[in-house]
Structures are given as structure tokens and as C-alpha cells.
Amino acid sequence: xxxxxxxxxxxxxxxxxxxxxxxxxxxxxxxxxxxxxxxxxxxxxxxxxxxxxxxxxxxxxxxxxxxxxxxxxxxxxxxxxxxxxxxxxxxxxxxxxxxxxxxxxxxxxxxxxxxxxxxxxxxxxxxxxxxxxxxxxxxxxxxxxxxxxxxxxxxxxxxxxxxxxxxxxxxxxxxxxxxxxxxxxxxxxxxxxxxxxxxxxxxxxxxxxxxxxxxxxxxxxxxxxxxxxxxxxxxxxxxxxxxxxxxxxxxxxxxxxxxxxxxxxxxxxxxxxxxxxxxxxxxxxxxxxxxxxxxxxxxxxxxxxxxxxxxxxxxxxxxxxxxxxxxxxxxxxxxxxxxxxxxxxxxxxxxxxxxxxxxxxxxxxxxxxxxxxxxxxxxxxxxxxxxxxxxxxxxxxxxxxxxxxxxxxxxxxxxxxxxxxxxxxxxxxxxxxxxxxxxxxxx
DNA sequence: AGTGTCACCAACCGGGCC
DNA sequence: TTCCGGCCCGGTTGGTGA
Numbered sequence: 450x451x452x453x454x455x456x457x458x459x460x461x462x463x464x465x466x467x468x469x470x471x472x473x474x475x476x477x478x479x480x481x482x483x484x485x486x487x488x489x490x491x492x493x494x495x496x497x498x499x500x501x502x503x504x505x506x507x508x509x510x511x512x513x514x515x516x517x518x519x520x521x522x523x524x525x526x527x528x529x530x531x532x533x534x535x536x537x538x539x540x541x542x543x544x545x546x547x548x549x550x551x552x553x554x555x556x557x558x559x560x561x562x563x564x565x566x567x568x569x570x571x572x573x574x575x576x577x578x579x580x581x582x583x584x585x586x587x588x589x590x591x592x593x594x595x596x597x598x599x600x601x602x603x604x605x606x607x608x609x610x611x612x613x614x615x616x617x618x619x620x621x622x623x624x625x626x627x628x629x630x631x632x633x634x635x636x637x638x639x640x641x642x643x644x645x646x647x648x649x650x651x652x653x654x655x656x657x658x659x660x661x662x663x664x665x666x667x668x669x670x671x672x673x674x675x676x677x678x679x680x681x682x683x684x685x686x687x688x689x690x691x692x693x694x695x696x697x698x699x700x701x702x703x704x705x706x707x708x709x710x711x712x713x714x715x716x717x718x719x720x721x722x723x724x725x726x727x728x729x730x731x732x733x734x735x736x737x738x739x740x741x742x743x744x745x746x747x748x749x750x751x752x753x754x755x756x757x758x759x760x761x762x763x764x765x766x767x768x769x770x771x772x773x774x775x776x777x778x779x780x781x782x783x784x785x786x787x788x789x790x791x792x793x794x795x796x797x798x799x800x801x802x803x804x805x806x807x808x809x810x811x812x813x814x815x816x817x818x819x820x821x822x823x824x825x826x827x828x829x830x831x832x833x834x835x836x837x838x839x840x841x842x843x844x845x846x847x848x849x850x851x852x853x854x855x856x857x858x859x860x861x862x863x864x865x866x867x868x869x870x871x872x873x874x875x876x877x878x879x880x881x882x883x884x885x886x887x888x889x890x891x892x
Numbered sequence: 893a894g895t896g897t898c899a900c901c902a903a904c905c906g907g908g909c910c
Numbered sequence: 911t912t913c914c915g916g917c918c919c920g921g922t923t924g925g926t927g928a
Contacts (some may be wrong), residue, residue: 518895648926649925682901683905
């Protein structure tokens with residue numbers, strides 16, 4: 450590419466520079482912060498219920514442990530190879546994430562927190578040389594202050610920043626930073642990265658692109674967008690424009706009000722009793738209420754679902770999903786629980802033999818509304834004042850004594866919770882957020 | 893014995909309506 | 911009266927990433 454073309458392409462990017470910073474094997478790195486013996490040994494963190502591997506250090510990846518591998522299938526390998534295995538500790542990871550984002554905000558206020566371990570930073574105001582220097586500085590600070598290793602990708606659009614981050618992670622010589630606003634680097638890398646690595650290309654889209662003869666990211670950038678739009682919808686077309694430097698995905702500095710909220714869990718065993726299913730559903734409704742109250746949101750209908758496992762081949766299968774309407778929008782646990790239980794009552798079928806063995810249940814809402822502004826019911830109005838005071842007291846107790854200290858009896862008392870509660874058998878302490886779980890230093 | 897949770901988007905489809 | 915097309919809607923489905 451000529452210099453003139455390079456300048457043009459630079460201008461097409463609008464001179465914008467976005468950085469995507471993320472934590473390397475984030476959950477594993479959080480565990481390593483609190484146990485020096487975990488350095489350089491393979492570490493994995495499991496999903497809820499100790500089901501699958503969802504975070505792996507490079508040492509664990511090298512042993513062939515894949516993202517999403519069921520733990521019961523790799524357990525032998527882990528024991529033989531000395532892999533350190535942890536249940537997920539979201540309280541800890543969430544707190545580490547907040548600390549890291551506070552460090553990012555020391556460099557620029559323009560930060561979009563896009564997930565628990567990734568944030569976009571707008572570096573447009575910095576000249577190119579300073580951007581890379583700043584990226585190295587941020588990495589070093591996060592490492593020094595929190596112990597978490599990170600990588601930084603810089604590009605004129607989100608898609609290119611994300612791609613740059615992937616390159617920074619996989620090419621050791623780059624020392625954790627890749628800048629694709631640099632035209633030479635842009636030309637160099639796009640034709641060397643497989644299109645399957647691109648953000649937005651998953652298991653369904655990849656074969657479609659391959660069928661169109663697309664192999665590298667550069668192939669996708671240079672193809673006629675129309676057939677791609679036909680196969681991958683506007684999402685695919687947007688990807689092409691983003692790769693060309695035309696920004697289609699804006700930076701969202703103010704988190705948008707959430708539109709939906711779900712609480713879903715697999716059971717640690719299989720549930721066959723109606724009373725156990727009811728306990729689980731009531732507990733999920735309780736948690737839903739907590740989440741909605743925290744954000745001042747309410748809902749006037751909830752969907753309750755429960756189903757057997759796809760993996761239980763040869764057993765009777767059943768999947769239930771039902772929507773229950775409330776008289777008006779609420780986040781009162783004592784209104785949500787009866788609604789959720791109504792969903793069970795309406796759909797429960799007496800067990801035959803063999804019985805349905807349910808593996809998972811959940812409570813889901815869409816269309817959340819800010820409660821202050823929501824339409825009041827003409828009939829069946831709920832007593833918001835009274836419910837508000839009661840729920841406020843409940844939330845205060847649970848904040849002080851730990852979640853689940855005070856729960857409605859329908860959600861089950863500790864000694865009744867057997868078959869359905871989630872497993873976390875290998876969870877580390879919540880080092881940074883619970884006083885009684887602080888790490889102890891021995892002098 | 894046992895295979896995660898959650899949010900969001902886009903497409904699609906059927907029903908109601910004009 | 912019936913049919914049709916276009917539009918909006920609500921609900922469902924499938925895809926994605928982390």
C-alpha cells in the first residue's frame with residue numbers, strides 16, 4: 450500500500466483510537482493474586498455448580514484443557530497433572546474488576562466497562578506515540594497495584610481494538626500491546642489472522658464465511674458486503690465496515706439502563722419433587738427482587754422456566770416456560786415469589802415412572818421499567834410504601850450479614866437445601882470484600 | 893452422578909388492524 | 911362481504927461473547 454493510501458485509511462478511521470484492555474485468564478489471575486504458590490502452575494476456574502472450565506492459565510491450556518470442558522471429564526487429567534482447580538468466586542472477581550477500572554479512569558474518564566474483565570478506553574486525544582506509551586503504563590500500574598496481568602489492543606474501531614487485543618495476547622514479542630491505528634501494523638496483521646478469531650464470528654458464522662472463500666480477516670475486509678449481510682445479517686456487514694475503519698459501534702460511557710434481568714441456575718443434582726422445584730424458583734425470585742431493587746427497576750411480568758437436561762439421553766424430556774403477569778410493575782420479593790410459584794402451579798405435571806428429572810430452573814424478565822415512573826394499576830394496586838420499607842430492611846440485613854441471611858421461608862431454609870442448591874466446593878475466600886475472610890499475613 | 897450464566901441483538905412469524 | 915398488502919406488535923428463536 451502506498452503512503453497516500455495509508456494516509457487515506459488513517460483518515461477513514463477518523464483519527465479515532467480506542468483501546469481494549471482485558472485481564473489475562475482473568476479469574477485465574479484473581480486466584481493467583483492471593484496465593485503465590487499458584488504462579489506458573491496450571492490453574493482453572495469452574496463455572497457455577499462446578500460444571501465446566503471457564504478460565505484457564507496458559508499452563509492449563511497447554512495441557513489441552515478447553516474452554517467449556519466439563520469438569521467431570523477432565524478431573525483425572527487435573528489430578529494427574531497437578532492442575533489447581535477453583536469454583537468461581539464472583540464476589541472476588543467483581544471487586545478486582547472495580548479496582549482495575551478505577552485505575553483506567555485515572556488516565557481518561559472515557560471508559561466503557563464492557564464486561565467483568567474488559568474495558569474500552571477512548572485514547573483519541575493522545576497522539577499515536579503517546580498511546581502506546583500510555584498503554585504500557587496502564588498495564589504496569591494494574592500489574593503493580595492489583596497483581597493482574599493485562600493486554601491492550603488499540604484500533605480505530607471497537608472491532609479493530611478487539612482484534613489488536615487478540616494479537617497482543619498471542620504474539621509474545623509485542624509485550625502485551627498491539628496498535629492497529631499504525632498503518633504498517635494494520636496491513637501486516639489483518640492478512641495473518643484467521644477470520645474465526647474475529648469478535649462476532651462464532652461457531653455458526655464461521656462455516657458460512659469459509660464457504661464464501663473467506664480465510665483471513667483481510668479477506669473479510671475486502672469482500673463485497675452484500676452476500677455477507679445476506680448470510681450473517683447486518684451484524685456481518687457492520688463487521689466489514691468496522692474492519693475498514695468505519696465505526697459502527699459507539700463507545701457507551703454511560704451504561705444503558707438494563708432491559709432485562711435473569712436469575713437461572715442448574716441444580717447440583719436432579720430435582721423430581723415439586724416442593725424442591727418451588728424452593729428453587731422462590732429463591733431465584735428472591736434474588737431477582739434484590740437485583741431489581743438495587744437499580745430501582747420493576748417488572749409487571751416474569752417468565753418462569755424449568756427443564757430436564759439435554760445430556761440425560763434416553764430419559765423423559767420436558768421443558769416448561771410460562772409467563773406470569775403481575776397487576777403492576779414491582780420489585781417486591783413478596784409479590785414476585787407468589788407470581789413465580791403460580792408459574793410452577795400452572796405447569797407442574799404429576800410425575801410418572803420414570804419421572805422427569807429436572808436439571809435447571811430460572812426466573813426471567815424483559816421490559817424492565819424504572820419504578821418511580823411506572824404506570825400504577827387501577828385494580829390490584831400493591832402497597833409500595835409498606836413493601837418498600839420491608840424490602841429495604843431485608844436488603845440491609847443481607848448486606849450486613851451476607852446474602853441469604855434473611856430470606857422468605859418459601860425460598861428454603863439452609864438445612865432443606867440439598868438437591869437443588871448450586872455447588873461451589875472449591876471456592877476461595879472473598880478476600881477483598883468480607884472482613885472475616887481477609888487474607889492473614891504471618892510475620 | 894455430573895456439561896454455566898447472563899445480556900443483548902436481529903430475524904422471523906403470526907395476529908390484529910386498516 | 912372477502913381478500914390482500916403493509917405495518918406494528920409481541921413473542922420466539924438463534925447467535926454471540928465472556
